[in-house]
Amino acid sequence: MAREFKLPDVGEGVAEGEIVSWLVEEGDTVSEDQPVAEVETDKAVVEVPAPVNGTVRRLHFEAGDVVPVGDVIVTFDVEGEAAEAADESAGEEATEEPESASKSATEKASTRTFAPPSVRRLARELDVDLDSVEGTGPSGRVTEGDVRAAAEGHATEPQDEPPDEVRSAVEPVGEQAADYTEGGAGGQEPAGREKTLAAPATRGLAKELGVDIDDVPASEERDGEAFVTAEAVQAYAEGGDAAQGGATASAPDREFVEGGETTQPYRGVRRSIGEQMAESKYTAPHVTHHDTAVIDDLVATRAKLKERAAEQDVKLTYLPFVLKAVVAGLEEYPILNSELREEAGEIALKQDYNVGIAVATDHGLMVPVVKHVDQKSILEIAEEVNELAAKARDRSISREEMQGGTFTITNFGAVGGEYATPIINYPETAILGLGGIDERPVAEDGEVRAAQTLPLSLSIDHRVIDGAEAARFTNYVMERLTDPELLLLE
Numbered sequence: 001m002a003r004e005f006k007l008p009d010v011g012e013g014v015a016e017g018e019i020v021s022w023l024v025e026e027g028d029t030v031s032e033d034q035p036v037a038e039v040e041t042d043k044a045v046v047e048v049p050a051p052v053n054g055t056v057r058r059l060h061f062e063a064g065d066v067v068p069v070g071d072v073i074v075t076f077d078v079e080g081e082a083a084e085a086a087d088e089s090a091g092e093e094a095t096e097e098p099e100s101a102s103k104s105a106t107e108k109a110s111t112r113t114f115a116p117p118s119v120r121r122l123a124r125e126l127d128v129d130l131d132s133v134e135g136t137g138p139s140g141r142v143t144e145g146d147v148r149a150a151a152e153g154h155a156t157e158p159q160d161e162p163p164d165e166v167r168s169a170v171e172p173v174g175e176q177a178a179d180y181t182e183g184g185a186g187g188q189e190p191a192g193r194e195k196t197l198a199a200p201a202t203r204g205l206a207k208e209l210g211v212d213i214d215d216v217p218a219s220e221e222r223d224g225e226a227f228v229t230a231e232a233v234q235a236y237a238e239g240g241d242a243a244q245g246g247a248t249a250s251a252p253d254r255e256f257v258e259g260g261e262t263t264q265p266y267r268g269v270r271r272s273i274g275e276q277m278a279e280s281k282y283t284a285p286h287v288t289h290h291d292t293a294v295i296d297d298l299v300a301t302r303a304k305l306k307e308r309a310a311e312q313d314v315k316l317t318y319l320p321f322v323l324k325a326v327v328a329g330l331e332e333y334p335i336l337n338s339e340l341r342e343e344a345g346e347i348a349l350k351q352d353y354n355v356g357i358a359v360a361t362d363h364g365l366m367v368p369v370v371k372h373v374d375q376k377s378i379l380e381i382a383e384e385v386n387e388l389a390a391k392a393r394d395r396s397i398s399r400e401e402m403q404g405g406t407f408t409i410t411n412f413g414a415v416g417g418e419y420a421t422p423i424i425n426y427p428e429t430a431i432l433g434l435g436g437i438d439e440r441p442v443a444e445d446g447e448v449r450a451a452q453t454l455p456l457s458l459s460i461d462h463r464v465i466d467g468a469e470a471a472r473f474t475n476y477v478m479e480r481l482t483d484p485e486l487l488l489l490e
Helices: 081-090 092-110 117-125 144-156 162-182 200-209 230-238 241-247 268-283 296-311 319-332 378-394 467-482 484-489
Strands: 002-006 016-022 035-040 045-049 054-059 066-068 072-078 220-222 225-227 286-294 338-341 346-349 355-361 364-366 407-410 430-434 438-444 447-461
Touching: 035 072, 117 144, 200 230, 268 364, 286 467, 296 319, 296 378, 296 447, 296 467, 296 484, 319 355, 319 378, 319 407, 319 430, 319 467, 319 484, 355 378, 430 467, 447 467, 467 484
Parallel strands: 355 407, 407 430
Antiparallel strands: 002 072, 016 035, 016 066, 035 045, 054 072, 220 225, 286 447, 338 346, 355 364, 430 447, 438 447
């Protein structure tokens, strides 16, 4: 008997989902709870499992289609029910086959391979049979490294002669490079000057192209010296007549190829991020308070504890220390751990200290939440942060793991930069941005010295939090980052 399977609600309030990929084809036998599709919601990619044992009769959508929750996406021929129908016309002999199929389905279910959607995609791209890969992740979960290792193992066996091909593809590049530096670009005579005037950017371009700037024909003179432009350097490197600049009347006009544009869909995680940012920015009046913590002692403490943490297989970064300092500040200044409920006319001061960590992924910004930070040790926090960040990046994180936050930290300094204006993770009322930890000049007791510093950017909802409170909170956090022994009292 055919069973129509509708797209279930794969998350709270989700109205639709995009079929990222099908994990089965029409005619495939499936077992109950076997993933049949990857569906992207506004938060993450989730696997949709089959509701029955049976055979895929029809897939109703193509990969890339956006499907409303409740629409039929698969039609199954249900195992057992189909056999009963056949039984009526075929007689007694039809009873053994369903048992065999059932046994096969059971065996398949018992050997199910666990892997996040991104790893499944990688396996398909590298033509790796995921079921043949031994997972090294938690509970035997197959990781990206497992798949790549399996792919490399397959690739090295049948290919006996790739080195020669590789070498032949590399050598001509070296020869061309030699032409630029020894014989002059494109056959032009090197100018061979002793002194050449040029902008720093032009000299950088020449260095990048492997061109001696004294060999480039000058475009003009300045103060009686040859002056070379970036265009002249580029033309000399390419061997074109443009090296003569505007002095060559017969030089052809340079032709530029129009780039046009490409488009990508604005939906899924990207649209969710955009809508969330817009709602926050245009609802809560933002004010950002900037300051810098001197953290020489924190750097030393973390260096001392790093090896101890590694012995317990925990990667210890600075973030767990910051979380502990922030929660200490939230306990002292609870207004920053709050939510404004306008319709109810009240400000809720949260008693839980659940800190969201903004994580940049290939699919956009995600904010997993470390819950009850006040009740956990620094090592426990470090372990949980690492696990949640990894899940966010491979999109195996659950919706529950990104909910319930009361305050958020964003570490843009990991990419680069000192200060920013973080947008509050609405309806929270504050977010702390961390700049890059680096050695910077600090004035102390009338002298300037180099010190390890951490720039901080605290954005607040000014309807709820005053600037003075933001400054006091930041001072409290900075005091604990500057003197990390104070965290032992928390």
